[in-house]
Amino acid sequence: MATMRYREALGEALREEMRRDERVFLMGEDIGVFGGAFKVTEGLLEEFGERRVRDTPISENTIVGMGVGAAMTGMRPVVELMTINFALLAFDQIVNHAAHIHYMFGGQARVPMVVRMPQGAGHQLGPTHSHCLEAMFLQVPGLLVAVPSTAADAKGLLKSAIRDENPVVFIEHESLYGERGEVPEAPTDHLVEFGRAAVRRQGSDVTVVGISRQARTAETAAEVLEREHGVDAEVIDPRTLRPLDLGTILASVAKTGRLVIVEEGWPHGGVGANLAALVAEQAFDSLDAPIQRVSGADVPMPYSKALEDVAYPHTRQVVEAALRALSEAPKVPAG
């Protein structure tokens, strides 16, 4: 174990996988000479050279598409997009091509590629650089979607993503790049399997599911709930949205009877909306109270700090949502 930052853990994952597998190569804007907009790829150009660490022009759709073509013919490309908002320029290649090629060619072709992108508000980057759009990718069959919230998961999930045979949309969070955590180091081959949620905190009163950075907010909220309200919250980080470890969430809801879902993205058709529907469909009888959703505000992300602060969830909103869920009396067991 070593303590490192989230960004360093991602860099380590890339380094280890590039050392392990000659087919892995990187493409992205300013990932080489500049060292990466968020310094994730710092030092990789020096170790692996221009052939495998490829600075690209500002052509998001085409660099993703080139990744698709290279993946179809045996390579393992990892494409970095500077923000998730820029990924919208590549939506054609991600959705119409990367996600669908395996299916539309009857299983003959595979697209084992990773598209990395950071999301998230908090840096006053305004309406074109700050959104959380994981729900847009979650909707697309054929894509896997990872949303790591810790340094260890960032490393383990990225290594797994690179080895996966499917296209992976790998969503990092800008506010987490500097966060430190304990991360297993080589020679440990630290892999985190897709489709396995992490229970960050055991609890019996209410289940709080946090997406991406909001898994961290949920943990902080759980501490406040315990300290100030005597509430014992269970915190779950799904870590990947496709595949989704619904089983762990349902088991927790069966125990607590109450569910709060925290995400930073928009509420309409969001990750929380989807998860709430799944839980309501499959575990309605377990619920003692309406599901509470905490999400980003239904607005383009504003620039001004005063507005940005109220446009995405913080600990206080999560605590309030949990208390709302707990304000309903538990159902009297039948019989």
Place this chain on the structure above:
Amino acid sequence: MATMLLIRRFEERAGEMYARAKVGGFLHLAIGEEAAIVGSARALHEHDYLVSTYRSHGHALVRGTAPGRVMAELFGRVDGCSRGRGGSMHMFDGQRRFMGGYGIVGGNLPIAAGIALASKLKNADEVTLCTLGDGACNQGTFSETMNLAALWGLPIVFLVTNNQFGMGTSLERHSAVTELRSRGEGFGVPGWRCDGMDVADTHRVVDHAVRMARNDHRPILVEAITYRYRGHSMADPERYRTKEQVAQWRKRDPLDTFRSRLQSEGILDDDRYEALDDAARLQVEEAVQFADESPFPAPGSLYEDVYVLGDQVSGQYSFGTPQSPGDGDEQPPTEASAGEIPQQITAALQEADDASWQGAGGEPEQVEA
């Protein structure tokens, strides 16, 4: 000649099958473009890659995909070359390095460049031939891909099949610069031109381009001047062009022209031509029969191949599927249908004044080495 005939007869028959509702969705025929397809693809080695557009039946055929499998794909059958998942616009034959037809105009360009990049990274002696239409030259991916292909020295040839129309919008109405061969030059991609109605000329120019891409690791763009006789798709009333114009181009029919040439050179007599044509018709008949006999995909196979699933999978991948994909198919059965009834095919050709039409063709230019 045999392959051009096969494509012609295949397309004619596919059109008939569409009218009989055996084929659903869109059907884009390449009648008139046979020389551009065969002349270019024959410049490739077996291990080279071919990437096509939504007009992709001929490209599968020229690479050697069994006509029956192409027809079965049109019929939406399980023996189709994309197992009935792709249809007319999404043919694929990885074994023959036909890397697919793509339904998004311009969407295939980055993918083709990525394939060429992989060849370069692997130090493999492979060239990628990427076909696109005149309409695709106005997509952002065209400019982006030209720049990247030149910047990174990729072994790729772009063949612009200039059939004079981006769907119903004629070349001079969709492109400020109608000499499409020059469109890559600002990005460092040399542009040549060939007579896409002449299989020998197309082959000569593309062969040269493929050699250059292979030896010098650089992209070349070749503009093949051609024409499609049929509408953009089967649902095209063709109000944007005149019968006279179509008739004018038909005089330069790639099959007739090549036949005359082979006859004048004493290579092909009428008997031999008839024999080739009969063989093509027979192949197509057998293809129809094969497609007809192939079953529709089972409704239970709906979720197959959405994901590549290995041994260590957990979690829910697809909505409505069991958490563990190994638990088997429990999808509700749905009716397998032969696809939608084709839209009304109208032959209404407007007599619009089209006197300004000059065509972008003219004499094919010499290759500049």
